[in-house]
Amino acid sequence: MKHTLTISALALMAAGAAQAQELRFMCYQDGVECEAWADAFATFEAENDGITVIVDEVPYAAIIESLPVQLEVGEGPDLARVTDYGGLARFLLDVRPHVSDAASIDARYGQSLAWSRVGDNAADGIYHIVDQLTATGGFANATLFEQAGVDMPGPGATWDEWAEASRAVRDATGVDFAMAIDRTGHRFAAPAISYGAALFDDDGHALVIDDGFRAFSEQFVGWHADETMARDVWAGAGGGTYQDAAGEFINANLVMYYSGSWQIGRFDRDIGDAFDWVATGGICGPAACTGMPGGAGIVGFNHTQHPEAVAKVMEFIARDDVQAQVLARTRNLPANANLQAEGIAYEGVSDDVAAALTAFASSVPGFSDTAFALQGYQFNRAVYTTIPARITQAIVGELSLDEALERLEQDVADAIAAAQ
Amino acid sequence: MIGAVRLIYEGAFNLFEGPMRWLQRSLGTQRMVWVFLLPNLLIFGLFTYLPILLNAWYAGTSGDRILLGDRPWVGAANFATLLDCESYLNPNSCRRDLFWRAVHNTGWFVVLQVGFMVLLSLIAALILNRNIPLKGFFRAVFFYPVLLSPVVVALIWKWILQRNGVLNAGLDWAGMGTVNWLLDPNWAFFWIVFVSIWANMGFYVLILLAGLQAIPSDVYEAAEMDGTPAWRRLFRITLPLLTPTLLVVMVLSLIRAVQAFDEIYVLTGGGPGSATLLLIQYIYDVGFATRPRQFGLAAAASLMMAGVLMVLTLAQLAATRKRGEDG
C-alpha cells in the first residue's frame, strides 16, 4: 500500500514536470513594467501550453542586493528584470541554442546584447533582452530661457554653448544654478567621451585617463570653480554616493540639467504646467555628441530547470509586436532597432513627453561605440562610483586634478584586480 | 484582563518549575548554570562570535564573491595595502589615501567631539543640577535628541544647514551673508562635530547628572561651612568627586565617536570630497557602496578599528573597576 502510494506520487510529479513548467520571474518596475509584462504573458501562456510565468514584483533594492546573493548560493528565480548585466554575467543563461531565430534577435538588439557578453560569457550569446532603453541627455527649462530672452542652443550644440547660455539665463533670471549633472560616473562618462575620452585600452580594460578624459575633467572642475555647475550636487556628498538634481530642476531653480530619459515621467508628473521643458538630445564635445545608453532588461539564469521554456519566454519578449505593445504602456525607449526606426505609439502622453521621448529616442543612434562598450563593461560599476569620489576631491581642492586622475585610474585598477 | 495575564504568567512559571527542578536534581546546582547560560551562549555565538571569526577570515581574502570558498586567500595583503604609506601623516602619500584620510578625520573628530562633548555635557549637567526654574523642561530639552533616530537628526540638520535652509534664511533676514555650510570642508567638519554633539550630549548629561547627584549634599554643606568659594568648590570638591563618572563618560564617548557613522553619512555623505569621511563610512564604502565590493579590504579595515576599540574598551573597564574600588 505504502509502496503504491510512493510510486504514484513520483509518477504524478514526473508528469507534472513534463507538462506544467512553472517559471518564476523576479521583476522590479519604475512605472508599470511588471504589470505590462504580466498581462503580456497571458498571450505567451495561451501560445505555449504548459508553461506558466509567475511575476514576483520586488523593490529595486532586492534586485541590487538580494538577487546576487541568492544566485551566488545557487538559488533564485528563472528570470529577472535587471540592470547590472556585467555584475550578474556569470549567472546568465545563453538562450541562443534554444531560440528559433537567433539571427533576428541579433539584428534587432545587436548593440545592447553586447552588455552581457563579458567575462567568460560567449561572444555571441543572447543573455538578455532590453525592455527599457535609457539614454542620458539634457533637460532645459524653456520658460527660463524665454524669460531671459536667451536663445536656446539647438540640436548639435556643444557643452560650451550650453554652459554659456545657461549662465546667461541664470544671471538674467536670478535662479540659483545654471547647470547640473547627476553625481555618478555614468553621467560623467557621456561628456567625457564627447570630449574624446577612449576610456578603454587596446585590450578592452578601463579606465584609461587620456587627453579627452583630462580635458572634460578640467572643464568640469573649472565649471565648479566659476559656479556654472551646481556645487551642491557633486561637492555636497562624498565617496561614490549618488546624488541627482531633479528637485532643483522641478523647482525651476536650475536652467539645464543633465540626467536621462527615466526622468521624463517624473517631470511630467511633478512639473505639470508650471513651466515648459525640453529634452536637449545629444550634446556635443569636440569628438562626439554622445550620451550614455543604459537600461533594464530581462535575463534568464543558468541554474534554471527549464532552459528551453526560458528561451521561449525570451524570444517572446524580443518580438516586435510584444515590445511595441508593452513599451507603449510603459512609455520606455525601445532597444529594438525596428521599433527605433518605426517609433512607438505611446498611449496617452502629453506633447512635452512625446517630444522628449522622441528626442531621446532619436539621440540613441548617434551614441558612440565607446558609450555602449562602457555600459557593457563588466566592471563599469567601479568606474561609475570611483569617478564621483575622485573628481569631487579635485572640485573641493583636496587633491589637484592630476592627483585625482592618477588616483582614479589606480582605484579602478585596484577594484578590478580585487574582483578577479 | 490583568487577571488573565497574571494567570498565563503564573501558568508559564508553573509549567517550567517542574522540569527545571528535575533538571537541577539530576544535573546538580553547579552544572545547572550551563542550562541557563546555553540559550544566551548560542545566540551570542551565532550572531556575535561567529561573525567576528568570519570577519577575520574575510580580512585574509580578496575578490568580490560572497562565499568564502570562492574567495582566494591573500594572507595579510589587505592589511599591507592599507598600511602602505610613505608617511602616515600625509594621506596623499598612502596607497589607500582615503583610508588614511578617514583615519585622520576620525582622529580629529574624536578629539574635538569628545573634548567639547565632555566639556559641554559637564557645563550643562552642572547648570541643570542647580535649582534653576524649568529644570525638568531643560533636562528634557537636552535629552530628547538622544531619542531621535540618527537619520532623523541628520535630516533635521540638513534642513537647517542646506543652501536654502533655516539657518541661511535667518542670516539672510538679519542682513548677514549666507554660507553654504555643508559645501565648505571646514564648515562641514564643524557641523558634523556640532550635530553629533547635539545628538548625543543628552545621554552624557544624564550620566553626569546622576554622578553629580551621587555626591552627598552634606559634603557641600561642609564646604559651605568651611567658607569654600564657588570656583574652589567646583575644582576641589565637585570635579574630584565626579572624576570616576567623567572618566566613564570620556571613554564611552570616545568609543562611540570612533564608531560615528549614521548621522554623518546622512548629513554630508562624507563630503565635500572626503572632508567628513570617517572610518566606518570608509569601511561601508569599500565593502558595500562601491562595485565591485571589496569585502576583504573592508574586513581588514574593520579589524584594525576593532583593535583600537578594544584598547579603548579595556581602558574603560580599567576606569570602571577603579571606580568600583573607590566607591
Place this chain on the structure above:
Amino acid sequence: MARVELRGIVKDYGAVRAIHGIDLEIEDGAFCVFVGPSGCGKSTLLRMIAGLEEISGGDLMIGGERVNDLRAAERGLAMVFQTYALYPHMSVRQNLAFGLENMRMPKDQVAARVAEAARMLKLEPYLDRRPRALSGGQRQRVAIGRAVVREPRVFLFDEPLSNLDAELRVAMRAEIAGLHRRIGNTMIYVTHDQVEAMTMADQIVVLRDGRIEQVGAPIALYNRPANTFVAGFIGSPRMNFLTCTVTARDAEGVTLADVHGRVLRAMVDARTLAEGDTVELGVRPEHLHPDPDGYPVEIENVEQLGGESYLYGRTPDGTALTAHLSGQTGLRRGARAHLAIRPDLAHVFRADGSALPRLRLGELEAAGPGGPVAG
C-alpha cells in the same frame, strides 16, 4: 567666643510653618542642647543658625551682631555633621586644612593648627589616610577636628553620635564634653537622645513641633518639667502618668483619687486647682518603690540587669506602669506587686498638660521607703 541670641526666629516652607517664633538666649561658653523627638525642628533650627537654611523671620544674633544675611562661613561658626560629611577624596590632613586654605591662611599657620588639632584629637597616626580607611569614631574625630581648627566662635553639632555604636557613643560623649571644658566655646548640640542632653548640657532646650517647650539646666528640667511633654521626654524610662481627680487640697499639697478611688498624695502648689478637677499624676519609674500598702500592679514583664531591675506592669484599670528598682527582684511575670508613690516625688499636671509647682523635691533627699520628708 560668643553669645547666641534668637529673637522670634521663624521658618516657613511655603505655606507650612516649621519653626514658630523661637526666642532663646545661649550664654557665651554655654553647652546648649536642642532636644526633642524627630520632626520637632531641632535640626532645622540648628541649620538656620549655621546658615544652611534661610531664616524666614526674626533675628539671629551672634556676639551681638545680626547675622541673618551673612553666609555660613562668615558667621564664625563650625559644624559637625551627623554623617561627618568628610571630603572623601582628601586625606585627613587635607580635610582639616581645607577650611583654613579657603581663608588663604599662610601655609605654616595652617600646618600648625592642623598639628594642634590632630594632637588634641589623637589623629596624628591617621593624617595621611583617606576617610574611608578610618573607623566611625576616627571619622567623627576628624569631623570635630575640622571644626576645631577653624577656631570658631560657636560650635554646632548635628546629632554627631547617632551613627556610632553604644560604647563609642559614651566615649565620644565624654570627649566632646572634655573638648568643651578645654576650649570653652559656645556649643549648640542637637540630639534626640535625652541621655546625651542630660549628660552634656549646661542648658537644654526641649522642642516640639517647632516650639520651645522648656529651657533650663538638665536637673531643673528633670525635677521641674513644665508640662507632660517635657516630663515624658526627660528621664528614662519615661514618667508614668495616672489620671486622677482632686478630692482635697491644702497647704502641703493635694489629695487625689484614681479611677478606683484609691487615695494618693502629691506635694504641689494646688492653689489653682478646684476639687473635682481631673489631673494627671506623674511619677518617674525610679521613684516607685515596693510597699505592701502601695498601688497594685500586675507584672507583665521583668528586665533584670543585675544591678537594677525594670518592672513593666498594668494597674487594675489598664494603665501601663513602669518601675525602676535598684538591685535585683524576686518578682516574676504574672505576679502582683504593690508599688508606692512618695508624695514629695510626685508631679501633678493640669488637664492642659501644664505642671503645678512642686513644693518639695524628694530627689534632693535620701530616697527610700518611708524616708524623711524634708522641706
